[in-house]
Amino acid sequence: MNTQVTNLLDIRYPIIQGGMAWVADYHLAAAVSLAGGLGIIGAGGASAEFVREQIRKVKEICDKPFGVNIMLMNPEADKIAQVVADEKVAVVTTGAGNPSKYIPMWKEAGIKVIPVVASVALAKMMERCGADAVVAEGTEAGGHIGELTTMSLLPQVCDAVSIPVIGAGGIADGRGMAAAFMLGASAVQMGTAFLVTKECNIHANYKNKVIKAKDIDSKVTGRSTGHPVRTIRNKMTNEYLKLEKAGAGLDELEQLTLGGLKKAVVDGDADYGSIMAGQIAGMIKEETTCQRLIEQTVEQMQQIINKYAESK
Numbered sequence: 001m002n003t004q005v006t007n008l009l010d011i012r013y014p015i016i017q018g019g020m021a022w023v024a025d026y027h028l029a030a031a032v033s034l035a036g037g038l039g040i041i042g043a044g045g046a047s048a049e050f051v052r053e054q055i056r057k058v059k060e061i062c063d064k065p066f067g068v069n070i071m072l073m074n075p076e077a078d079k080i081a082q083v084v085a086d087e088k089v090a091v092v093t094t095g096a097g098n099p100s101k102y103i104p105m106w107k108e109a110g111i112k113v114i115p116v117v118a119s120v121a122l123a124k125m126m127e128r129c130g131a132d133a134v135v136a137e138g139t140e141a142g143g144h145i146g147e148l149t150t151m152s153l154l155p156q157v158c159d160a161v162s163i164p165v166i167g168a169g170g171i172a173d174g175r176g177m178a179a180a181f182m183l184g185a186s187a188v189q190m191g192t193a194f195l196v197t198k199e200c201n202i203h204a205n206y207k208n209k210v211i212k213a214k215d216i217d218s219k220v221t222g223r224s225t226g227h228p229v230r231t232i233r234n235k236m237t238n239e240y241l242k243l244e245k246a247g248a249g250l251d252e253l254e255q256l257t258l259g260g261l262k263k264a265v266v267d268g269d270a271d272y273g274s275i276m277a278g279q280i281a282g283m284i285k286e287e288t289t290c291q292r293l294i295e296q297t298v299e300q301m302q303q304i305i306n307k308y309a310e311s312k
Contacts, residue, residue, distance in 0.1 A: 001298060004164040005187035008132060009091060009112060010065050012036030013298050015177075016135070016166060017290075018191025019069020019093055020143065020276070021045065022265040023202055026054045028290070030062040031199035035291040039066045040093060044261075048079035055087045065090035067114075072097025085109040093135060096144065098122075100129040114166065116189075118146025123157045123165075133164040135189050140170030142192050142230050142278040145220065151183065158184030172280040174300025181301070190297075192278040197290045203268030206275060209234075213281035221257070225250050229257075232275040236260065 003014045015037040017024065021044025029039030039062070041054045051068065058066050068084050070077060073096045081102040084092050088109050092099075095116045106113050107130060116135040117123045123134045136157040138150025146153075150169040158165045167180030168189035180188045194200055196207045209232050219233040221240045231237055240256050257274060264273025288296075 001302075003186040005133060005166060008164060009038055011038050013294055014187030015294050015297065016040065016067075016093075016187060016189040017194050018141075018168070018189050019043070019067070019095070020191050020195075021071065022261050023195065023200065024069070025201060026057040026061075028194065028197070028200050029054075029066050030058045031197070031290040032194065032294070033058075033062050033064040033066045035289075035294045036064075037290075037294050038091060039064075040091075041066070041068045043068055043070050043074065043080050045071065045074050046076075046080075048076045048083050051080050052083045052087065055083070055089060067091030067093055067112075069093045069095065069116075070099070071095055072099060081105065084111065098125070100125075103130045116168070117157065118148065118153070120153075120156050120160045123161050127161045127163050131163060133166060133186075134161065135166040135168050136185075137189070138169030139230075140279040141168060142218070142281075143276040145169075145228050145230050150180070154180060154183045154185060170278060170280050172278075172283050174297045174302075174304060176280070177297055177301040178304040181305075192281055193284060193293055193297075194290065195277060196284055196287045197293055198287055199290050202265045205268035205270045206264050206273070207287065209270050209275045210277050210281050210284055211286065213277065213284070215279075215282035218277060218279050218281060222253070225253060229274070230276065230278065232277050232281060234273075234275060235271040236273070 005014045013036040017032040019040040019042040021042045024042030029041045032039035043051045091112045093114045112132045114133045115126045136154045138153050139145045154167045164186040166187045167185035171188045172193040177188045219237045220228050220230050222228045224244045260274030263269040264275050
């Protein structure tokens with residue numbers, strides 16, 4: 001499939017893997033890139049040297065373009081920004097902040113810059129700062145989220161900027177991909193769907209929680225603090241939401257979620273870990289490979305578009 005994004009990033013399929021903290025390691029990033037998409041290492045709250053190590057491990061086993069996602073709230077964001085420039089990764093995606101001060105350095109290193117945005121205003125700002133594309137991520141996504149749905153955010157961002165737009169949030173198969181393209185996207189970013197691939201090294205308990213999820217099983221905590229996070233409901237979310245309803249303060253709420261993602265990903269704590277996943281978790285029924293997921297998604301999308309074209 002040739003789109004603005006496949007041409008920009010030199011990839012076969014217009015599918016980008018989300019840069020999920022603690023989840024998106026070099027195994028997953030390499031597998032996605034080798035399968036024709038764009039694999040992403042999730043820097044999350046990691047150290048700069050850990051990120052450098054992950055980048056070099058991908059390079060050892062993968063000769064395709066891949067990227068790094070930098071959470072700009074990371075205390076080592078400055079160092080990580082320098083590491084990706086030094087290592088000349090193909091792509092940088094960013095979240096939780098404004099990456100404008102790093103963009104000149106990245107562009108000089110030949111790196112494509114693709115910030116994740118949750119509003120039209122931020123998308124326009126990123127275009128002015130020199131971003132090559134943006135990921136418009138709707139509130140259906142897992143993890144840290146904005147307010148607008150993908151269906152309302154994506155077309156507004158596409159109308160507002162001239163750079164390519166990647167749709168994200170609530171996309172797990174060819175139907176979601178086709179919908180994103182009809183709304184103006186040139187590619188999609190998927191996160192939750194990659195959680196249950198064989199190449200994803202999260203704990204089996206985390207994968208099973210996603211596979212067994214129903215349509216109503218995702219919950220958003222942290223709205224009262226201004227930092228909403230979507231996870232699959234468990235004992236932790238139930239307690240958190242009760243505390244929020246009772247007017248608990250930030251300190252008390254943070255104690256409940258401290259280290260929660262690591263608990264889920266590494267320790268397999270399905271009760272008190274943060275099982276970050278999007279609203280489409282209920283669509284995911286079995287473990288698969290990155291190759292199969294990507295090819296099935298693209299094939300289904302093409303069938304939908306061909307069927308639509310034939311009906312006209």
